[in-house]
Amino acid sequence: MREPLEVRIERRLQETGLPGVSFGVVAEDKLACCEAIGLADKATGERLTNRHLLQACSISKFVSAIIALCVAERYKVNMDADINNYLTSWYMPRTRRDGTGAEADTEAGAPPLKPVSLRSLLCHQAGLLDPDDSFDSLVPGESAPTLLEILGGQTRLLPQSVVPVSAPYENFAYSDAGYCVIEQVLQDITGMSFTLLAEEFLFSPLGLGAFECRFEQPL
Numbered sequence: 761m762r763e764p765l766e767v768r769i770e771r772r773l774q775e776t777g778l779p780g781v782s783f784g785v786v787a788e789d790k791l792a793c794c795e796a797i798g799l800a801d802k803a804t805g806e807r808l809t810n811r812h813l814l815q816a817c818s819i820s821k822f823v824s825a826i827i828a829l830c831v832a833e834r835y836k837v838n839m840d841a842d843i844n845n846y847l848t849s850w851y852m853p854r855t856r857r858d859g860t861g862a863e864a865d866t867e868a869g870a871p872p873l874k875p876v877s878l879r880s881l882l883c884h885q886a887g888l889l890d891p892d893d894s895f896d897s898l899v900p901g902e903s904a905p906t907l908l909e910i911l912g913g914q915t916r917l918l919p920q921s922v923v924p925v926s927a928p929y930e931n932f933a934y935s936d937a938g939y940c941v942i943e944q945v946l947q948d949i950t951g952m953s954f955t956l957l958a959e960e961f962l963f964s965p966l967g968l969g970a971f972e973c974r975f976e977q978p979l
Contacts, residue, residue, distance in 0.1 A: 765785075768794070773798050778979055779800070780796065780798025782797075796808040796809050830961040837951050840879055841875070842960055843875070849913050849947075854873050855923065874928050876932055881935075881942050884932055884934050885930075885932055886938050886941075887930060888937050889925045891920060892916070895937075
């Protein structure tokens with residue numbers, strides 16, 4: 761007889777030292793269950809519930825990609841066009857960052873880099889490279905920076921401005937910064953915050969009333 765799922769998860773929590781986990785099970789295209797096991801706070805012994813906020817981390821990129829495709833369809837966005845055609849509050853540089861981390865002029869006689877497109881950003885091939893140790897979690901009491909502060913390299917989350925290190929499609933490099941750019945593009949196209957975009961294009965149509973995409977406090 762197979763162990764119940766809850767028993768297996770409890771054992772894995774003990775083995776890994778993780779305080780708790782929240783999970784959902786989908787069967788036959790329906791949510792069969794949504795459970796939470798373990799502790800929300802080791803210090804107080806508070807039990808974790810499926811109403812506690814947990815970090816989604818890069819699961820949010822999947823959400824962002826769906827929203828980007830929905831916006832592109834409604835607003836007739838060319839997925840392969842220069843994103844600077846759509847940006848109004850920020851500009852993607854056409855130069856590249858040199859080996860020292862500084863923004864370098866295009867080599868003498870060489871043309872500017874090819875434009876960065878929404879498609880290249882979505883597939884992590886826009887020529888962006890995140891610095892080591894960037895995009896760490898916020899800590900309790902730390903204010904969330906604005907998107908423009910992140911893109912401008914004005915925060916510890918990303919200590920340098922977003923500038924390509926190579927031309928689009930030359931290399932694959934998983935990039936959190938690239939998805940920050942996507943968020944800015946979508947907001948500039950629609951005039952809506954990403955919170956409202958997530959609600960309109962994803963959470964509301966799917967009936968996900970318990971989901972939201974906004975910052976309340978560091979987790």
